[in-house]
Amino acid sequence: MSRWGEATIKYETDYHPSNVKALADHCHSINDMAAPISSGSFKADGMIVVPCSMKTLASIHSGFCDDLISRTADVMLKERRRLVLVARETPLSEIHLRNMLEVTRAGAIIFPPVPAYYIRAGSVEELIDQSVGRMLDLFDLDTGDFQRWEGWAK
Template identity: 65%
Template sequence: MPPHTANRDHPPRKQIVVALTGATGQILGIKALEALRKANVETHLIMTQWAETTLKYETDYSPANLRALADHHYSDHDMAAPVASGSFKCDGMLIVPCSAKSLAAIAAGYGEDLVARTADVMMKERRRLVLAVRESPYSLIHLRNMATVTEAGGIITSPVPGFYTRPGSIDDLIDQWIGRTLDLFDLDTGDFKRWQGWEKD
């Protein structure tokens, strides 16, 4: 079979960079990686030092357990990683959770670590960048940083679940939020109930 025919029959897998920073909500990053694996998306994981610390505090996962969910993983200090270059072709980046510190670095274009540098690459290459900012309440500085990222082409989302699904567990809330977030990458997890309008009595 000619190579071009094989490629038509088996299109390349989508590739998404997933970054976890030191904010609370590490379970969101775990669930995102699980959902992307289920969707057969190739994942490239970056974890900051404080993400690793928070992960161990909030969950039963170790950093090694989490890295095992990804196809590839990189140290946050590895500025020579493939994802640090615009020549690395991918379908976007999800930062979940995204701390206010990482948000500020991205808004300022201050790529001192691999998370901020990769986010900068996504914006300059006009690729999808989604930041799940985990902070409350927001200060004016946070809001201005979010506006800056949005003006540069990024998308800001917050871990705000939908209650119209009448969730029966925390997992239901998380699955709904993950599903809506991955919608931003044109990925349908199929793991949550979509709004169909008011149900008639």
């Protein structure tokens, strides 16, 4: 987890980074470039970077692996594994769009966390659950706890 990822958790949620890290089976320092996940021989189905800053996206696009997040993302691309980047910057500059296009061409999936207004969410948590469910769908993981589009209501 990056320093700014930790700051985002503190600012935008009721959690502390230690609460989130406790949910993980393993947690590596962002500076541990020798962590098992930094190698293509480490078995992983893929990776979700959420939130993905434009700096991290640019690092992934250029192959400039200066931390464990960008290195592991680079591994996902070179090993042809699923890489989902949850880019939430707005508005987007031409540089952002070019970087997004190039990482998409390299095999990544850009997932802007756009609210699904059709669910008529009653809370922010419902919107988050819907986005997380859609992200996990990309890995064939069905949480079963969000509303899917079923066409216009009759």
